[in-house]
Amino acid sequence: MPIKDLFSNNRIKSILSSLLKNDIIPHSMIFSGPGSADILSFAKAFSKSLNCLSLEYDFCGRCENCVNIEKGIFPDVRILSPEGQYYRKAQITYIVEDNFRKPLTGNKKVYILKDSHKLSENSSNAFLKVLEEPSASNIFILLTNNLNGLLPTVKSRCQIINFQYPSKPEISKYLINKGYDKNMANILSNLSGANIDNLLELDFNSFIQKRSNVFTVLNKLIRKIDVEDVLLDLYSKSGSREKFLDYFRELVNLISLFLRDIIVLKLDKESKYILNIDYKEELMSLCKYITVNKLLFLIKKMEILLRDIKRNLNTRVLLLEFIRSYTTKEIEDV
Numbered sequence: 001m002p003i004k005d006l007f008s009n010n011r012i013k014s015i016l017s018s019l020l021k022n023d024i025i026p027h028s029m030i031f032s033g034p035g036s037a038d039i040l041s042f043a044k045a046f047s048k049s050l051n052c053l054s055l056e057y058d059f060c061g062r063c064e065n066c067v068n069i070e071k072g073i074f075p076d077v078r079i080l081s082p083e084g085q086y087y088r089k090a091q092i093t094y095i096v097e098d099n100f101r102k103p104l105t106g107n108k109k110v111y112i113l114k115d116s117h118k119l120s121e122n123s124s125n126a127f128l129k130v131l132e133e134p135s136a137s138n139i140f141i142l143l144t145n146n147l148n149g150l151l152p153t154v155k156s157r158c159q160i161i162n163f164q165y166p167s168k169p170e171i172s173k174y175l176i177n178k179g180y181d182k183n184m185a186n187i188l189s190n191l192s193g194a195n196i197d198n199l200l201e202l203d204f205n206s207f208i209q210k211r212s213n214v215f216t217v218l219n220k221l222i223r224k225i226d227v228e229d230v231l232l233d234l235y236s237k238s239g240s241r242e243k244f245l246d247y248f249r250e251l252v253n254l255i256s257l258f259l260r261d262i263i264v265l266k267l268d269k270e271s272k273y274i275l276n277i278d279y280k281e282e283l284m285s286l287c288k289y290i291t292v293n294k295l296l297f298l299i300k301k302m303e304i305l306l307r308d309i310k311r312n313l314n315t316r317v318l319l320l321e322f323i324r325s326y327t328t329k330e331i332e333d334v
Helices: 010-021 039-051 064-071 089-098 121-132 168-177 182-194 204-223 227-236 241-267 277-289 292-310 315-327
Strands: 028-032 077-080 109-113 138-144 159-162
Touching: 010 039, 028 039, 039 064, 039 077, 039 109, 039 138, 077 089, 089 121, 121 138, 168 182, 182 204, 182 277, 204 227, 204 241, 204 277, 204 315, 227 315, 241 277, 241 292, 241 315, 292 315
Parallel strands: 028 138, 028 159, 077 109, 109 138
Antiparallel strands: none
């Protein structure tokens, strides 16, 4: 499986192939992008290309080195993750000490740090030692979906490669290859606007059910029926803060897409630009309960809530503001 067959981000594939062919391998790189871009697969592919026994400037995916890298048992490719909220000092100490050892069996030693933005300031400062004095045979690839979370001193010593969300046609093709019919693949690719970070690992059947549940919530809020039940249900899910924030983020994202579709239908009920096309009739039925001004107000409110989720606001505050957005008289329906 050559680099060109990796999922999405054709520009990045060209960059990596050029680095390999011209033998200008940076000692330290940052792969920055959403989980949908599958930056770990790109990092592993680059590691295989550096150590493949069969191909030069690419990887075969079949030789012993490629297979062992994929299995995570190749001694010269180490994939590290934070132990807890941050990387531990012992993990960075190991990298610093191991940096001066030559590869055991491969051409290059590669260290891949997942969630590298979880390097604490002390860990980052310790890590700077290997970035400033790299061994000729060692490569460091830092993976992150939060580039701003890395210290400027770390970023300045790395070549930054920015990945993008997959395009809708790419997602649709991926889903068709997974067995989805063309219509459902197109619907789900449209919904990629929700910026689903774990797109490639997502259980799409479960996602379809979640979308149905979210529409039920939105339907109650817009019609102003059983709003108290919605609030109680959300409260019941807020026991685990981290899990709740993931759930709430997805809820707000999907509701925003439904709201966007209602605006489109209110302006042109024959529009072909509906994202949730399989919900067209249900969305049309909601049009009479809400004005465009109110919809625009709500979309703005949802953007603010997403921002507040990132700021780690109190879950109670988030919930009350969410409900208030739909019950407020700040924007009158006329």
